[in-house]
Amino acid sequence: MTDLPLKTQEPRLWRSDGWTAQVIKNEDDDGWAVAMTPDGQSEPALVGPWTMGRDKKNPKPLDGSAFITLVKTAREFVRRSEQQLHATLHQSITVAHDAGRITVCLDITPDDDNPSALLSAKDELDELLAEVRVPPAFKLNRASALKWVEAGFAKPV
Structure with missing residues (x-):
């Protein structure tokens, strides 16, 4: 360097x-x-x-003022990009079920060779109810979360 x-x-x-x-x-x-x-x-x-x-x-x-503005803009762009990536890799949805409100989370670990994802469910007291590995392409939405909860946390197909 x-x-x-x-x-x-x-x-x-x-x-x-x-x-x-x-x-x-x-x-x-x-x-x-x-x-x-x-x-x-x-x-x-x-x-x-x-x-x-x-x-x-x-x-x-x-010039000086242009450079200051450019740095501010670039920092904000980087910050927003990092927030967007975090939101993509760490998603959560809360669904209502007979057992109460359950928060379903999808945490994706990006990797060029071996990406992975973990689907988990927690109750209202933040106690872990279930955790399963899923493909990184798994789509978490309200319907898929509720389906998983209603299936008793069986590994999604």
Whole structure:
């Protein structure tokens, strides 16, 4: 790993606060884009359009306020992406049953070679009622949760 300067402030490259903003040629048209890359990452977390300069040919240079806004936007994008991934990997639904309210959870462990998922049920006191392995593609919804509960927590087919 090379040692990067702590702070760079060039017209097309700014590096500070754990982020690098780099103005790049937009491959889709004649315009420009800015790539926001967190320190230590090889791929940008966010790429967005960038403003043309006055000559309508070259990009507008980066400046301090633009960089601050870009960092804020990129951090928020990363935070929302992480929240969305968490919500996808850890789902729960509460259903009403004769035994009371039961919360059914699906926890997916992503893995390129061997992904897995665990379906579990807890009662209103957060006591574990059942737990079974299911395919990571298992669809948890109100109907599938209720069906599993009503089947006595038998492994879903």
